[in-house]
Amino acid sequence: MATDRVASPEPRRRLSRERVLEAAIAHADTSGLDALTMRSLAEMLEVAPMALYRHVANKEDLIDAMVDVVFSEIGVPSGGGDWKTSIRRRAIAIRDALSRHPWAVGLMESRRTPGPANLRHHDAVIGRLRAAGFDVEMAAHAYSLLDSYIYGFALTKLNLPFEFAEDVGEVAQTMLEPFPANAYPNLVEFLREHVMQPGYDYGDEFEYGLDVILDGLDRVRDTAT
Amino acid sequence: MATDRVASPEPRRRLSRERVLEAAIAHADTSGLDALTMRSLAEMLEVAPMALYRHVANKEDLIDAMVDVVFSEIGVPSGGGDWKTSIRRRAIAIRDALSRHPWAVGLMESRRTPGPANLRHHDAVIGRLRAAGFDVEMAAHAYSLLDSYIYGFALTKLNLPFEFAEDVGEVAQTMLEPFPANAYPNLVEFLREHVMQPGYDYGDEFEYGLDVILDGLDRVRDTAT
DNA sequence: CTGGTATGTGTACGATGTATACGGTAGGGA
């Protein structure tokens, strides 16, 4: 018998929590959270489904861990410089992370057992706001406003029934088709004169709204001082 | 045989799309969207599960219709008066509707086949902004900013791991327990000096942020004119 | 080598959405 257990071409690497997490995130990134079943994940890793349960307690625990990986990718806001610059950078880091990992939208704030990267992130942002001169209450206002906007933007963008200006014509067509022509004149004008224009990308709206918010917060911070 | 089919105590009302919708929304309101299964819904209505499929095409169609009911509850912004007042009222109407129907958060913007109430709502809001002097592009900015905030606030509020100031102590305790003491000093200060104060209600943050946004939009509208 | 612990497997169960075929019933024309 050729029991060459050393030179086996595929050494059949041991499973680990890290490998499970990595595969789960890759799978969710490309196929969505619905497609992430314990069975499909096991197939990717070429193990039996139940093997996963030696490394994650259950699917909930798996998702908790996946979310914490996303938080760790976001990092924490840099310390020095203008508060607006560093908070702005954080907002864009979140948007980018959520655009890499769309499945995480709607999960980021819902973990009842937040991981260390999650807590570290919140701690750092609050610290940055406090250092910028926001008192505790104003920091709460600012944090709520910023995160509502950031996650809300990701949510509405994710849920947009179209992606690029090319599709949007057809989508709008099928959306409005079952209804009488001219039933929604403002909506039609809006779609035709803005959304369907070449070069339109809803994602561009993000920074505009973000700056309105940052300027508004800066103003109330000044008056409070 | 006493075949009094008239005076039967429970006339066994016929099913209808309206009855199915009403029951589905009531069930989702009290028990969440996860608990809304075709089987549990059928049980509420005292019919066999498959009876539902005479009135809704499938679960997706059911949820589409439920979302449109929520849109119809929100209504459309009033025509007259200050634009800020009517847009502010709309924002609060959405928040209230989503607080009655938390399951709808995350679904409102994702319907690929929006119902009539949905389209009517969007049409009216765009119309109100245009009438207030926003050009098409500025209306797009404003709409994106407002809705991102409104839905984002609902999302983060929904996902908050605590509800009232009483719970928050325990929740914070269990959240921070597995980590070294003083690992997250800013977070701890924030929880202790703000969130755990008597009378704290995260919901109160909504109007503060909303007004920052409305003032910001008013300012850019003025400069554009 | 030997024994024990960590890791992977096979099988099975209850829940879910829904396809398909069937049975009852209401209501309108004869």
Added chain:
DNA sequence: TCCCTACCGTATACATCGTACACATACCAG
């Protein structure tokens, strides 16, 4: 009054999901 037909509710069944449980195997300490 009777029957026919269209509609409405039912019974059964299947694929897919998360995961409990008992067993098999692989690896490491003595």
